[in-house]
Amino acid sequence: xxxxxxxxxxxxYALRSERVLEVIPIVKMERPGFAIKHVAGLIxxxxxxxxxxxxxxxxxxxxxESYMSTRIIVIEWSREGVLHPVGLIAEHLTDTVTIGDxxxxxxxxxxxxxxxxxxxxxxxxxxxxLDEERLLPATMASDLLDLALPTVVTAKEDEAS
Amino acid sequence: MPxxxxxxxLAEKIGLDPESVGRxxxxxxxxxxxxxxxxDDETQYLGQLRRSDEEVQExxxxxxxxxxxxxxxxxxxxFVRHCCAGGVVxxxxxxxxxxxxxxxxxxxxxYSIAIELLDLQEIGQQFRIDAVDISRRALExxxxxxxxxxxxxxxxxxxxxxxxxxxxxxxxxxxxxxxPEFQIKERVAERVSFTHGNVLEPQVYPAVATYHFxxxxxxxxxxxxxxxxxxxxxxxxxxxxxxxxxxxxxxxGRLPSYHFETxxxxxxxxxxxxxxxGTSTGIAVDKxxxxxxAAKVPKERQRPPMKLLLQQEQDRDRAPRTRRPTALPPGxxxxxxxxxxxxxxxxxxxxxxxLRDEYITCTSCPRFKEHGRTLLDRAAPQxxxxxxxxxxxxxxxxxxxxxxxxxxxxxxDRWFALPTDHVLLVANPEKIRSVPHRSGxxxxxxxxxxxxxxxxxxxxxxxxxEERGGSHGGAAKARMIALGTEERSWVFVADEVHGVxxxxxxxxxxxxxxxxxxxxxxxxxxxxxxxxxxxxxNLARIVQ
Numbered sequence: 001x002x003x004x005x006x007x008x009x010x011x012x013y014a015l016r017s018e019r020v021l022e023v024i025p026i027v028k029m030e031r032p033g034f035a036i037k038h039v040a041g042l043i044x045x046x047x048x049x050x051x052x053x054x055x056x057x058x059x060x061x062x063x064x065e066s067y068m069s070t071r072i073i074v075i076e077w078s079r080e081g082v083l084h085p086v087g088l089i090a091e092h093l094t095d096t097v098t099i100g101d102x103x104x105x106x107x108x109x110x111x112x113x114x115x116x117x118x119x120x121x122x123x124x125x126x127x128x129x130l131d132e133e134r135l136l137p138a139t140m141a142s143d144l145l146d147l148a149l150p151t152v153v154t155a156k157e158d159e160a161s
Numbered sequence: 162m163p164x165x166x167x168x169x170x171l172a173e174k175i176g177l178d179p180e181s182v183g184r185x186x187x188x189x190x191x192x193x194x195x196x197x198x199x200x201d202d203e204t205q206y207l208g209q210l211r212r213s214d215e216e217v218q219e220x221x222x223x224x225x226x227x228x229x230x231x232x233x234x235x236x237x238x239x240f241v242r243h244c245c246a247g248g249v250v251x252x253x254x255x256x257x258x259x260x261x262x263x264x265x266x267x268x269x270x271x272y273s274i275a276i277e278l279l280d281l282q283e284i285g286q287q288f289r290i291d292a293v294d295i296s297r298r299a300l301e302x303x304x305x306x307x308x309x310x311x312x313x314x315x316x317x318x319x320x321x322x323x324x325x326x327x328x329x330x331x332x333x334x335x336x337x338x339x340x341p342e343f344q345i346k347e348r349v350a351e352r353v354s355f356t357h358g359n360v361l362e363p364q365v366y367p368a369v370a371t372y373h374f375x376x377x378x379x380x381x382x383x384x385x386x387x388x389x390x391x392x393x394x395x396x397x398x399x400x401x402x403x404x405x406x407x408x409x410x411x412x413x414g415r416l417p418s419y420h421f422e423t424x425x426x427x428x429x430x431x432x433x434x435x436x437x438x439g440t441s442t443g444i445a446v447d448k449x450x451x452x453x454x455a456a457k458v459p460k461e462r463q464r465p466p467m468k469l470l471l472q473q474e475q476d477r478d479r480a481p482r483t484r485r486p487t488a489l490p491p492g493x494x495x496x497x498x499x500x501x502x503x504x505x506x507x508x509x510x511x512x513x514x515x516l517r518d519e520y521i522t523c524t525s526c527p528r529f530k531e532h533g534r535t536l537l538d539r540a541a542p543q544x545x546x547x548x549x550x551x552x553x554x555x556x557x558x559x560x561x562x563x564x565x566x567x568x569x570x571x572x573x574d575r576w577f578a579l580p581t582d583h584v585l586l587v588a589n590p591e592k593i594r595s596v597p598h599r600s601g602x603x604x605x606x607x608x609x610x611x612x613x614x615x616x617x618x619x620x621x622x623x624x625x626x627e628e629r630g631g632s633h634g635g636a637a638k639a640r641m642i643a644l645g646t647e648e649r650s651w652v653f654v655a656d657e658v659h660g661v662x663x664x665x666x667x668x669x670x671x672x673x674x675x676x677x678x679x680x681x682x683x684x685x686x687x688x689x690x691x692x693x694x695x696x697x698x699n700l701a702r703i704v705q
Contacts, residue, residue, distance in 0.1 A: 026541050027550040044554035066546065069537035094534050 001104075003097050003129065004073065005122065006090035011060060013090075014097065014120060014129045021074045021085060023093065026066045032147050038136065039144060040064075040089055045074060051147045052087035053135060059114075064091045075132050077145070084145050088135075097122055104129060163203035167191055170210060171224065174217055175295060176361050176388020182224060190223035222296050225383075229269045230314045231276075231321075234378065235518050237407045238277040241374055245281055250373050250403060258288035261372045261399070263360050263392075264380035265292035268303025268353070269312055272345055274376065275352040276324050290353045291372075293365050300355050306345035313343070315518055324349050360392050366399045375400055378409040565664045569688060570642065570655035573625040576688045578662070583693040585643040585650055586611065587658055604704040608652050610641055617700055619653040644693070651700050664690075 003014040004023070029041030029052060040054040040063070052072060056064035064070055071093040076083040097120070104118040107128065111119070115134040119126045136144060168179040168187060179187055194216070195206050210216050232238055244250045245258070252258060258278070262271040271292035278288050294300050307328070313321055325343035358365035360380070375396050381389050396406055520526040567578035568587070593616050595606035608616040620627040638657040643650050 024553050025549040026546060027553055028546060044550070046553065047556040066541045067538055068541050068545075069534070070541065092534075092538070094537055 001099060001101060003099065003120070004090070004093060005095040005097055005127065006055070006071075006093040007059075008092045010125075012122070012125065012127045013055070013059065014122070014127050015073060015075075015088070015090075015132065016117075016129065017096070019075045019077075019132055021076060024072050024074065025068075026070045026072060026089070036140060036143050036147075039147075042147060043072065043087055045085065045087065048085070049147075050074065050085045050087050051144045052089055053144070054089045055130075055135075056089065056091050058135060064089050067091060069094050077133065077141070079142070079145060086144070088132075163207045164188060164191070166207055167203070167210065167220075170207075170217070171220070172385050172388070174361075175221055175225075175359055176384045176391070177224065178383060178385040178388075181383040187224055190220060193223055194220055218297065222298055225296055229266050230312045230521075231269045231308075232273045232315060233269065233518065234409065235315065237376065237378065238273055240405070240407060241274065242277055242281055244374075244405065245278070250405075252287065256287070258374075259372045260288065260290045261375045262290060262292040263375065263377040263396075265294045265303060265355070266296070266299050267308075267312070268292065268300075268306065268355065269308075270376055270378070271303075271353040271355075272306070272324075272349055274374075275349045276320050279324070279349065279352075280320070288352065292353055292355045293358050293360060294355070295357070295359050297357055300357055304355050306350050308343050308345070310341065310343075314521075360395070361388055363395065366395050369399070370401050370404075371399050373401055373404045375404065375406045377406060379412070381408060381412045565690075566661055567664060567690060568642070569659040569662050570640070571657040571659070572620055572623065572655060573627065575625065576659075576686055578664070578688045578690045579642070579644060580690075580693060581661055583644045583697075585645065585647065588641050588643075590639050590641050590654055603700075608641065610643055610652055614643060614650050614652045615704060616641075616652045616654075617704065619655075622696075622699070622703075645697055649697075649701070651697070 002017040004017060004020065005012060005014050007013050024045070027043050027045075029043055030049075031041050032039065032051070036051075038053055038058040040052045040057070042049050043052055054064050056062055070089065070091045073088045073090055073093070074085055075088060077086050078084075099120050103120055105120070106118050107114070107116050108119065108126070111128055114128065115131045116128040117131045119128050121127070135141075164184075164187070168177075168184070171177040171187065172179070191203060191206060195201075195203065197219075198206070198209065200206050200209065210220065241260075250258070260271075260274055262274065265271050271290045274290055275288075292303070294303070308325075321343060324346050326346060327341050328344050329342045356365060360377075377392070377396060381392065384392065400406060516526055516528070523529050566581045568581055568584045569576060569578045571577070588610055591608050591610055593606045593608050596604075600606045602621040603617055605616045605618050607613055618627065619625075640655050640658045641652050642655050642658070643652045645651050
């Protein structure tokens, strides 16, 4: 399986690519009407508005910086059979890694409660693999998805012009 | 489909993992073979491949990667020397040291081993090296033992003077330039016996455990799992209980722990084989022993700010030669740096780089990659963010429709296009020879354009003024275009040829003139796309 690698040093993480729609550069964010923990804001993406979770904030407790290597991973969350696009801000996203299914090992104890599927070994480091579905607690996640408005943002402008 | 089948066949025969060489490489090799054999397509080629083992061999020759040079990853040879000199491997009286080089390619590796051992007095004369490769062509070169300059890398080339004869000083075409070749001396060559064979086949190996050292470097990386396992088992079988297997620096991780375990000898990292009998056999991988600290940037350390990082880079690289400001794009940091190491220690420089044994070019060196990443560690400029925001809020552009490629040319003052699948060739005008009683306004005569072809005037057919042809740039721009099929072709003179352009397959349904199917626009010009079928049919009717 193909994984995206982000973060650096001891703070590296991996994310499975199966549910990734697109990886885009950092873009401007709108503040949502009410604050949800770890949520950086809303972005206009491909004609719709999607909520964005700051992974640095979620995993490291520190808001991410906008570097050239900071990117937004657009993934799909499935809730009650419906797929919802969600953005994840990841710093230092410059690599991918391909591993076999058997290379995914179970988490060591200290990572046990985190939103992880397991760990993989990359350059002799253990890198946790995120479970994209468990990033936020269920209630928070549904609040988040309420923010996502599947409105077409640009189509009207196009017609006008 | 045939491509996948060919890949499967290669995997079966030689255990090649298509991902490791890249599917494109296999595709290219197949295309070359199809061309060489004069076949039509991959399906036909696949048939050939299934029928003939020789063809499999030919394809293998095209595909296998075999880049090497003398003393590549020198520490592997140092390891052998260390074992022999340090008494790690001892020989009984009358016993010979036996070594095997799997995937020996052009012979650089087995010869390097021989040189290393000949240098070592302790071993004296008692050693023999078997070398195996799947490529016959490579083995021919290996057996000849003559090498060009590019087979020698690294700082210490003194062995070249001792074990090679310099031959062929200066090539005839450029006598000034030195292009010597190096012929390996007989006393090295006689140590090595080359065998053609596939490492997956049992007949390349002796029946019993024979070898003190087996070199199998940069071969496992190209194999799929089954082939790797099979090869490792064969190696395990022919390696003496006290012997060592040496693999490439990237391959240590691919050895299953139930076969081998790690050992460390004098700073050389290795693996020791796990044997069911309890005796263990070692394998050595030159991993991190002498690699300079630069190769392994400590991961635990958070990267300092960029300026600092570059500062450290200079310290490490010592003796900076040039000093020049490097301005990063707007929004980035402005830093003054010494020249980067790859600018000094590149292929053309004599300056020693501790990593040069590892990587053939600086661009494949991890340091280069590291530097590349630091460029992305600068703050994103505001205008960049603005631009990205604008781009990604737009709906995803649709994939471009099926494209039409057409040859664009001018007749008189109008531009036309012909779909390229009907164009045979474009050439400088040749003399048109008229045919008595037949030549007319449309049919002009015959012309020798890679064969005798019929020449027509599209100007006449399309009712354009031939005289105005030259007014847009003179007769020098005129070209002859042959269209149709090889059996039935027509040649006409175009006043100017622009070249082949890609058009989106047009959807215009405007009422157009008789021969033009559609109108295209190109550079704000209107180009008439000629209806080739109609054109060819009418030409055939007019010129009977």
